[in-house]
Amino acid sequence: MSDFRHFTDICGFSDWALAAEKGAQRLFHGRGQCFAGFEYFTVDYFHPILWIVLYRQPDEVFWAEFCDALKARFSACCDAAVVQRRYEKTSPIHCLWGKCPERIFAEEDDCRFKLDLSSKQNIGYFMDMQPARQWLAERAEGRRVLNLFSYTCAFSVAAEQAGATSIVNIDTSRPALLQGRENHRLNPPSKQPADIAYLSHDILKSWGRLKKLGPFDIVICDPPSRQLGSFDAIKDYRKLVRQFPALMPEGGDVLVCLNAPYVGQGFLQELMAEDCSAAEFISRLAGRADFPEADSDAALKVLHYRL
Numbered sequence: 062m063s064d065f066r067h068f069t070d071i072c073g074f075s076d077w078a079l080a081a082e083k084g085a086q087r088l089f090h091g092r093g094q095c096f097a098g099f100e101y102f103t104v105d106y107f108h109p110i111l112w113i114v115l116y117r118q119p120d121e122v123f124w125a126e127f128c129d130a131l132k133a134r135f136s137a138c139c140d141a142a143v144v145q146r147r148y149e150k151t152s153p154i155h156c157l158w159g160k161c162p163e164r165i166f167a168e169e170d171d172c173r174f175k176l177d178l179s180s181k182q183n184i185g186y187f188m189d190m191q192p193a194r195q196w197l198a199e200r201a202e203g204r205r206v207l208n209l210f211s212y213t214c215a216f217s218v219a220a221e222q223a224g225a226t227s228i229v230n231i232d233t234s235r236p237a238l239l240q241g242r243e244n245h246r247l248n249p250p251s252k253q254p255a256d257i258a259y260l261s262h263d264i265l266k267s268w269g270r271l272k273k274l275g276p277f278d279i280v281i282c283d284p285p286s287r288q289l290g291s292f293d294a295i296k297d298y299r300k301l302v303r304q305f306p307a308l309m310p311e312g313g314d315v316l317v318c319l320n321a322p323y324v325g326q327g328f329l330q331e332l333m334a335e336d337c338s339a340a341e342f343i344s345r346l347a348g349r350a351d352f353p354e355a356d357s358d359a360a361l362k363v364l365h366y367r368l
Contacts, residue, residue, distance in 0.1 A: 064098070065126035072096050074130065079138060083108040085167040085188050087351040092116070094355040104131075105188065107167050107176060111135060111142040112184075113157075118148060128157050143178060152182050170195065172218050172248050175240060185213045185240055189352050190283070193316060193363045194219040196346055197279065200314065201225040202252070204278035207271070207308060209264065209301065210292075214241025216281045217257065221245065224252040229274050231260040233291060265297060268304055279314045280305060286321035294321055298329075302336040309368050315340065317364045325358030333366060340366040 069075060072089060080086050088111075089096075089104040101119065105112040111131070119127075131142060141159030145152055165176040167186045172194075174186045194216055197206070202224035208216045211230035220228050232238055238259045245257065264271065282301055286294050298319070305315055317329050326345065333340055346363040354360035 063126070064120060064123040065130070068096075068099055068123070068127065069130075072099065077134065079106055079108075079135075083168060085169055085186075085191075087188060087349070090352050093353045093360070095353045106139075107165055109138075109140040110159075110161055110165060111139050112178070113142065113144045114147050115144060116147050118146075132158050145178075147182060154178060166247070170198070170219075171251070172215075172222060174213065174215055174218070174244050175247065177240070183212075185237075186215060187212075187320075189320075189349055189361050190215065190318075190363075191349060192346050193281075193283075193318065196316070196365070197281065198223040200279060205276070207231075207275070207277040207280045209280065209282045210284045211241060211259075211281075212237050212283075214238070214244050214259075216283070217241065218244050218248050220279075221250050221255045221257065222248060224250075225255045226253075227256040227258075229258045229260065229271070229277070231262055231264060231271065233261065233263050235261045263291070265292070265300055268307070272307055275308050276310050277308055277313065278310070279316075280309060281316050281318070283316070283318040286319060286324070294319055294324060299332050299336055302332045305337045306339055306368065311368055313368045315366045315368070316346075317366060318362065320361045322356075322359035326362050326364070327358075329362060329364055333364075337366070337368075340368050343367055 077088050086106050088106055091100045091102050094100055101117045102113060102115045136158055141161045142157040143154055143161050144157060145154045165178060166173040167176055169191055177185045197216055198219045201220040204225055205227045206220045206225045208230045211217060211232045214230050217228045217230050230238060230241055238261055242259060284292050319329060343365040348361060
């Protein structure tokens, strides 16, 4: 049996279909370790393109067959299929077919987010966080939200759309915050506009300004697992957890997030028990159905606590 035939048998390739509402979706999640031998790539749909990320060089014969089959199935309904080679230093991209539009957006619920498909590892949007943004949207009305490690402010857009009264975005990356501002402009608030702040600041060096802007009813804490010279979850996450009681009133909600396959849920729970004992564990948010995971400890972890 050929590698491609084996792939179609285990991943259900013949059943792949694009969502009728044209929202962002994952067609294949190899990174979840559920499809042995094909853990090295993912396939996403952002209307009107397919976005394929390779984490290592694929077998030449398999890849040729896969690309031919993908084109036969989707070229009539997608303008282009774009591949990013993440395993190469510059993460180059190229089109398998078609021409990529100059402006691409991720559509999610009633929100849209600008994507940057240039030679960057991250494109400005994390699809697997959609359930957490939905959780926030269900609770944000009339509340004050702090978005730690806000990146391009997707959480903040969801909060403003839901009627949050104030939002503080903080991230060390000025370009990410600029894209965040654009995301907010793309999504006019459905209710009263929130008071929104954008802070380019390293919170590990000083918390004073944030505490003056508080207290916050909801805190989203979604740091990178490891960012050279900036943050390492193993040694730095504890520094974040210690600050929660000073940032929030009793009854405040916090989402403690981490996407690091080498660290399990117990790591976060232990930190919270030791350094934020006033917080009660409520639940772990379920992931998206199109992100199947063989090991929940290796998957994205989003834990809800309440002070």
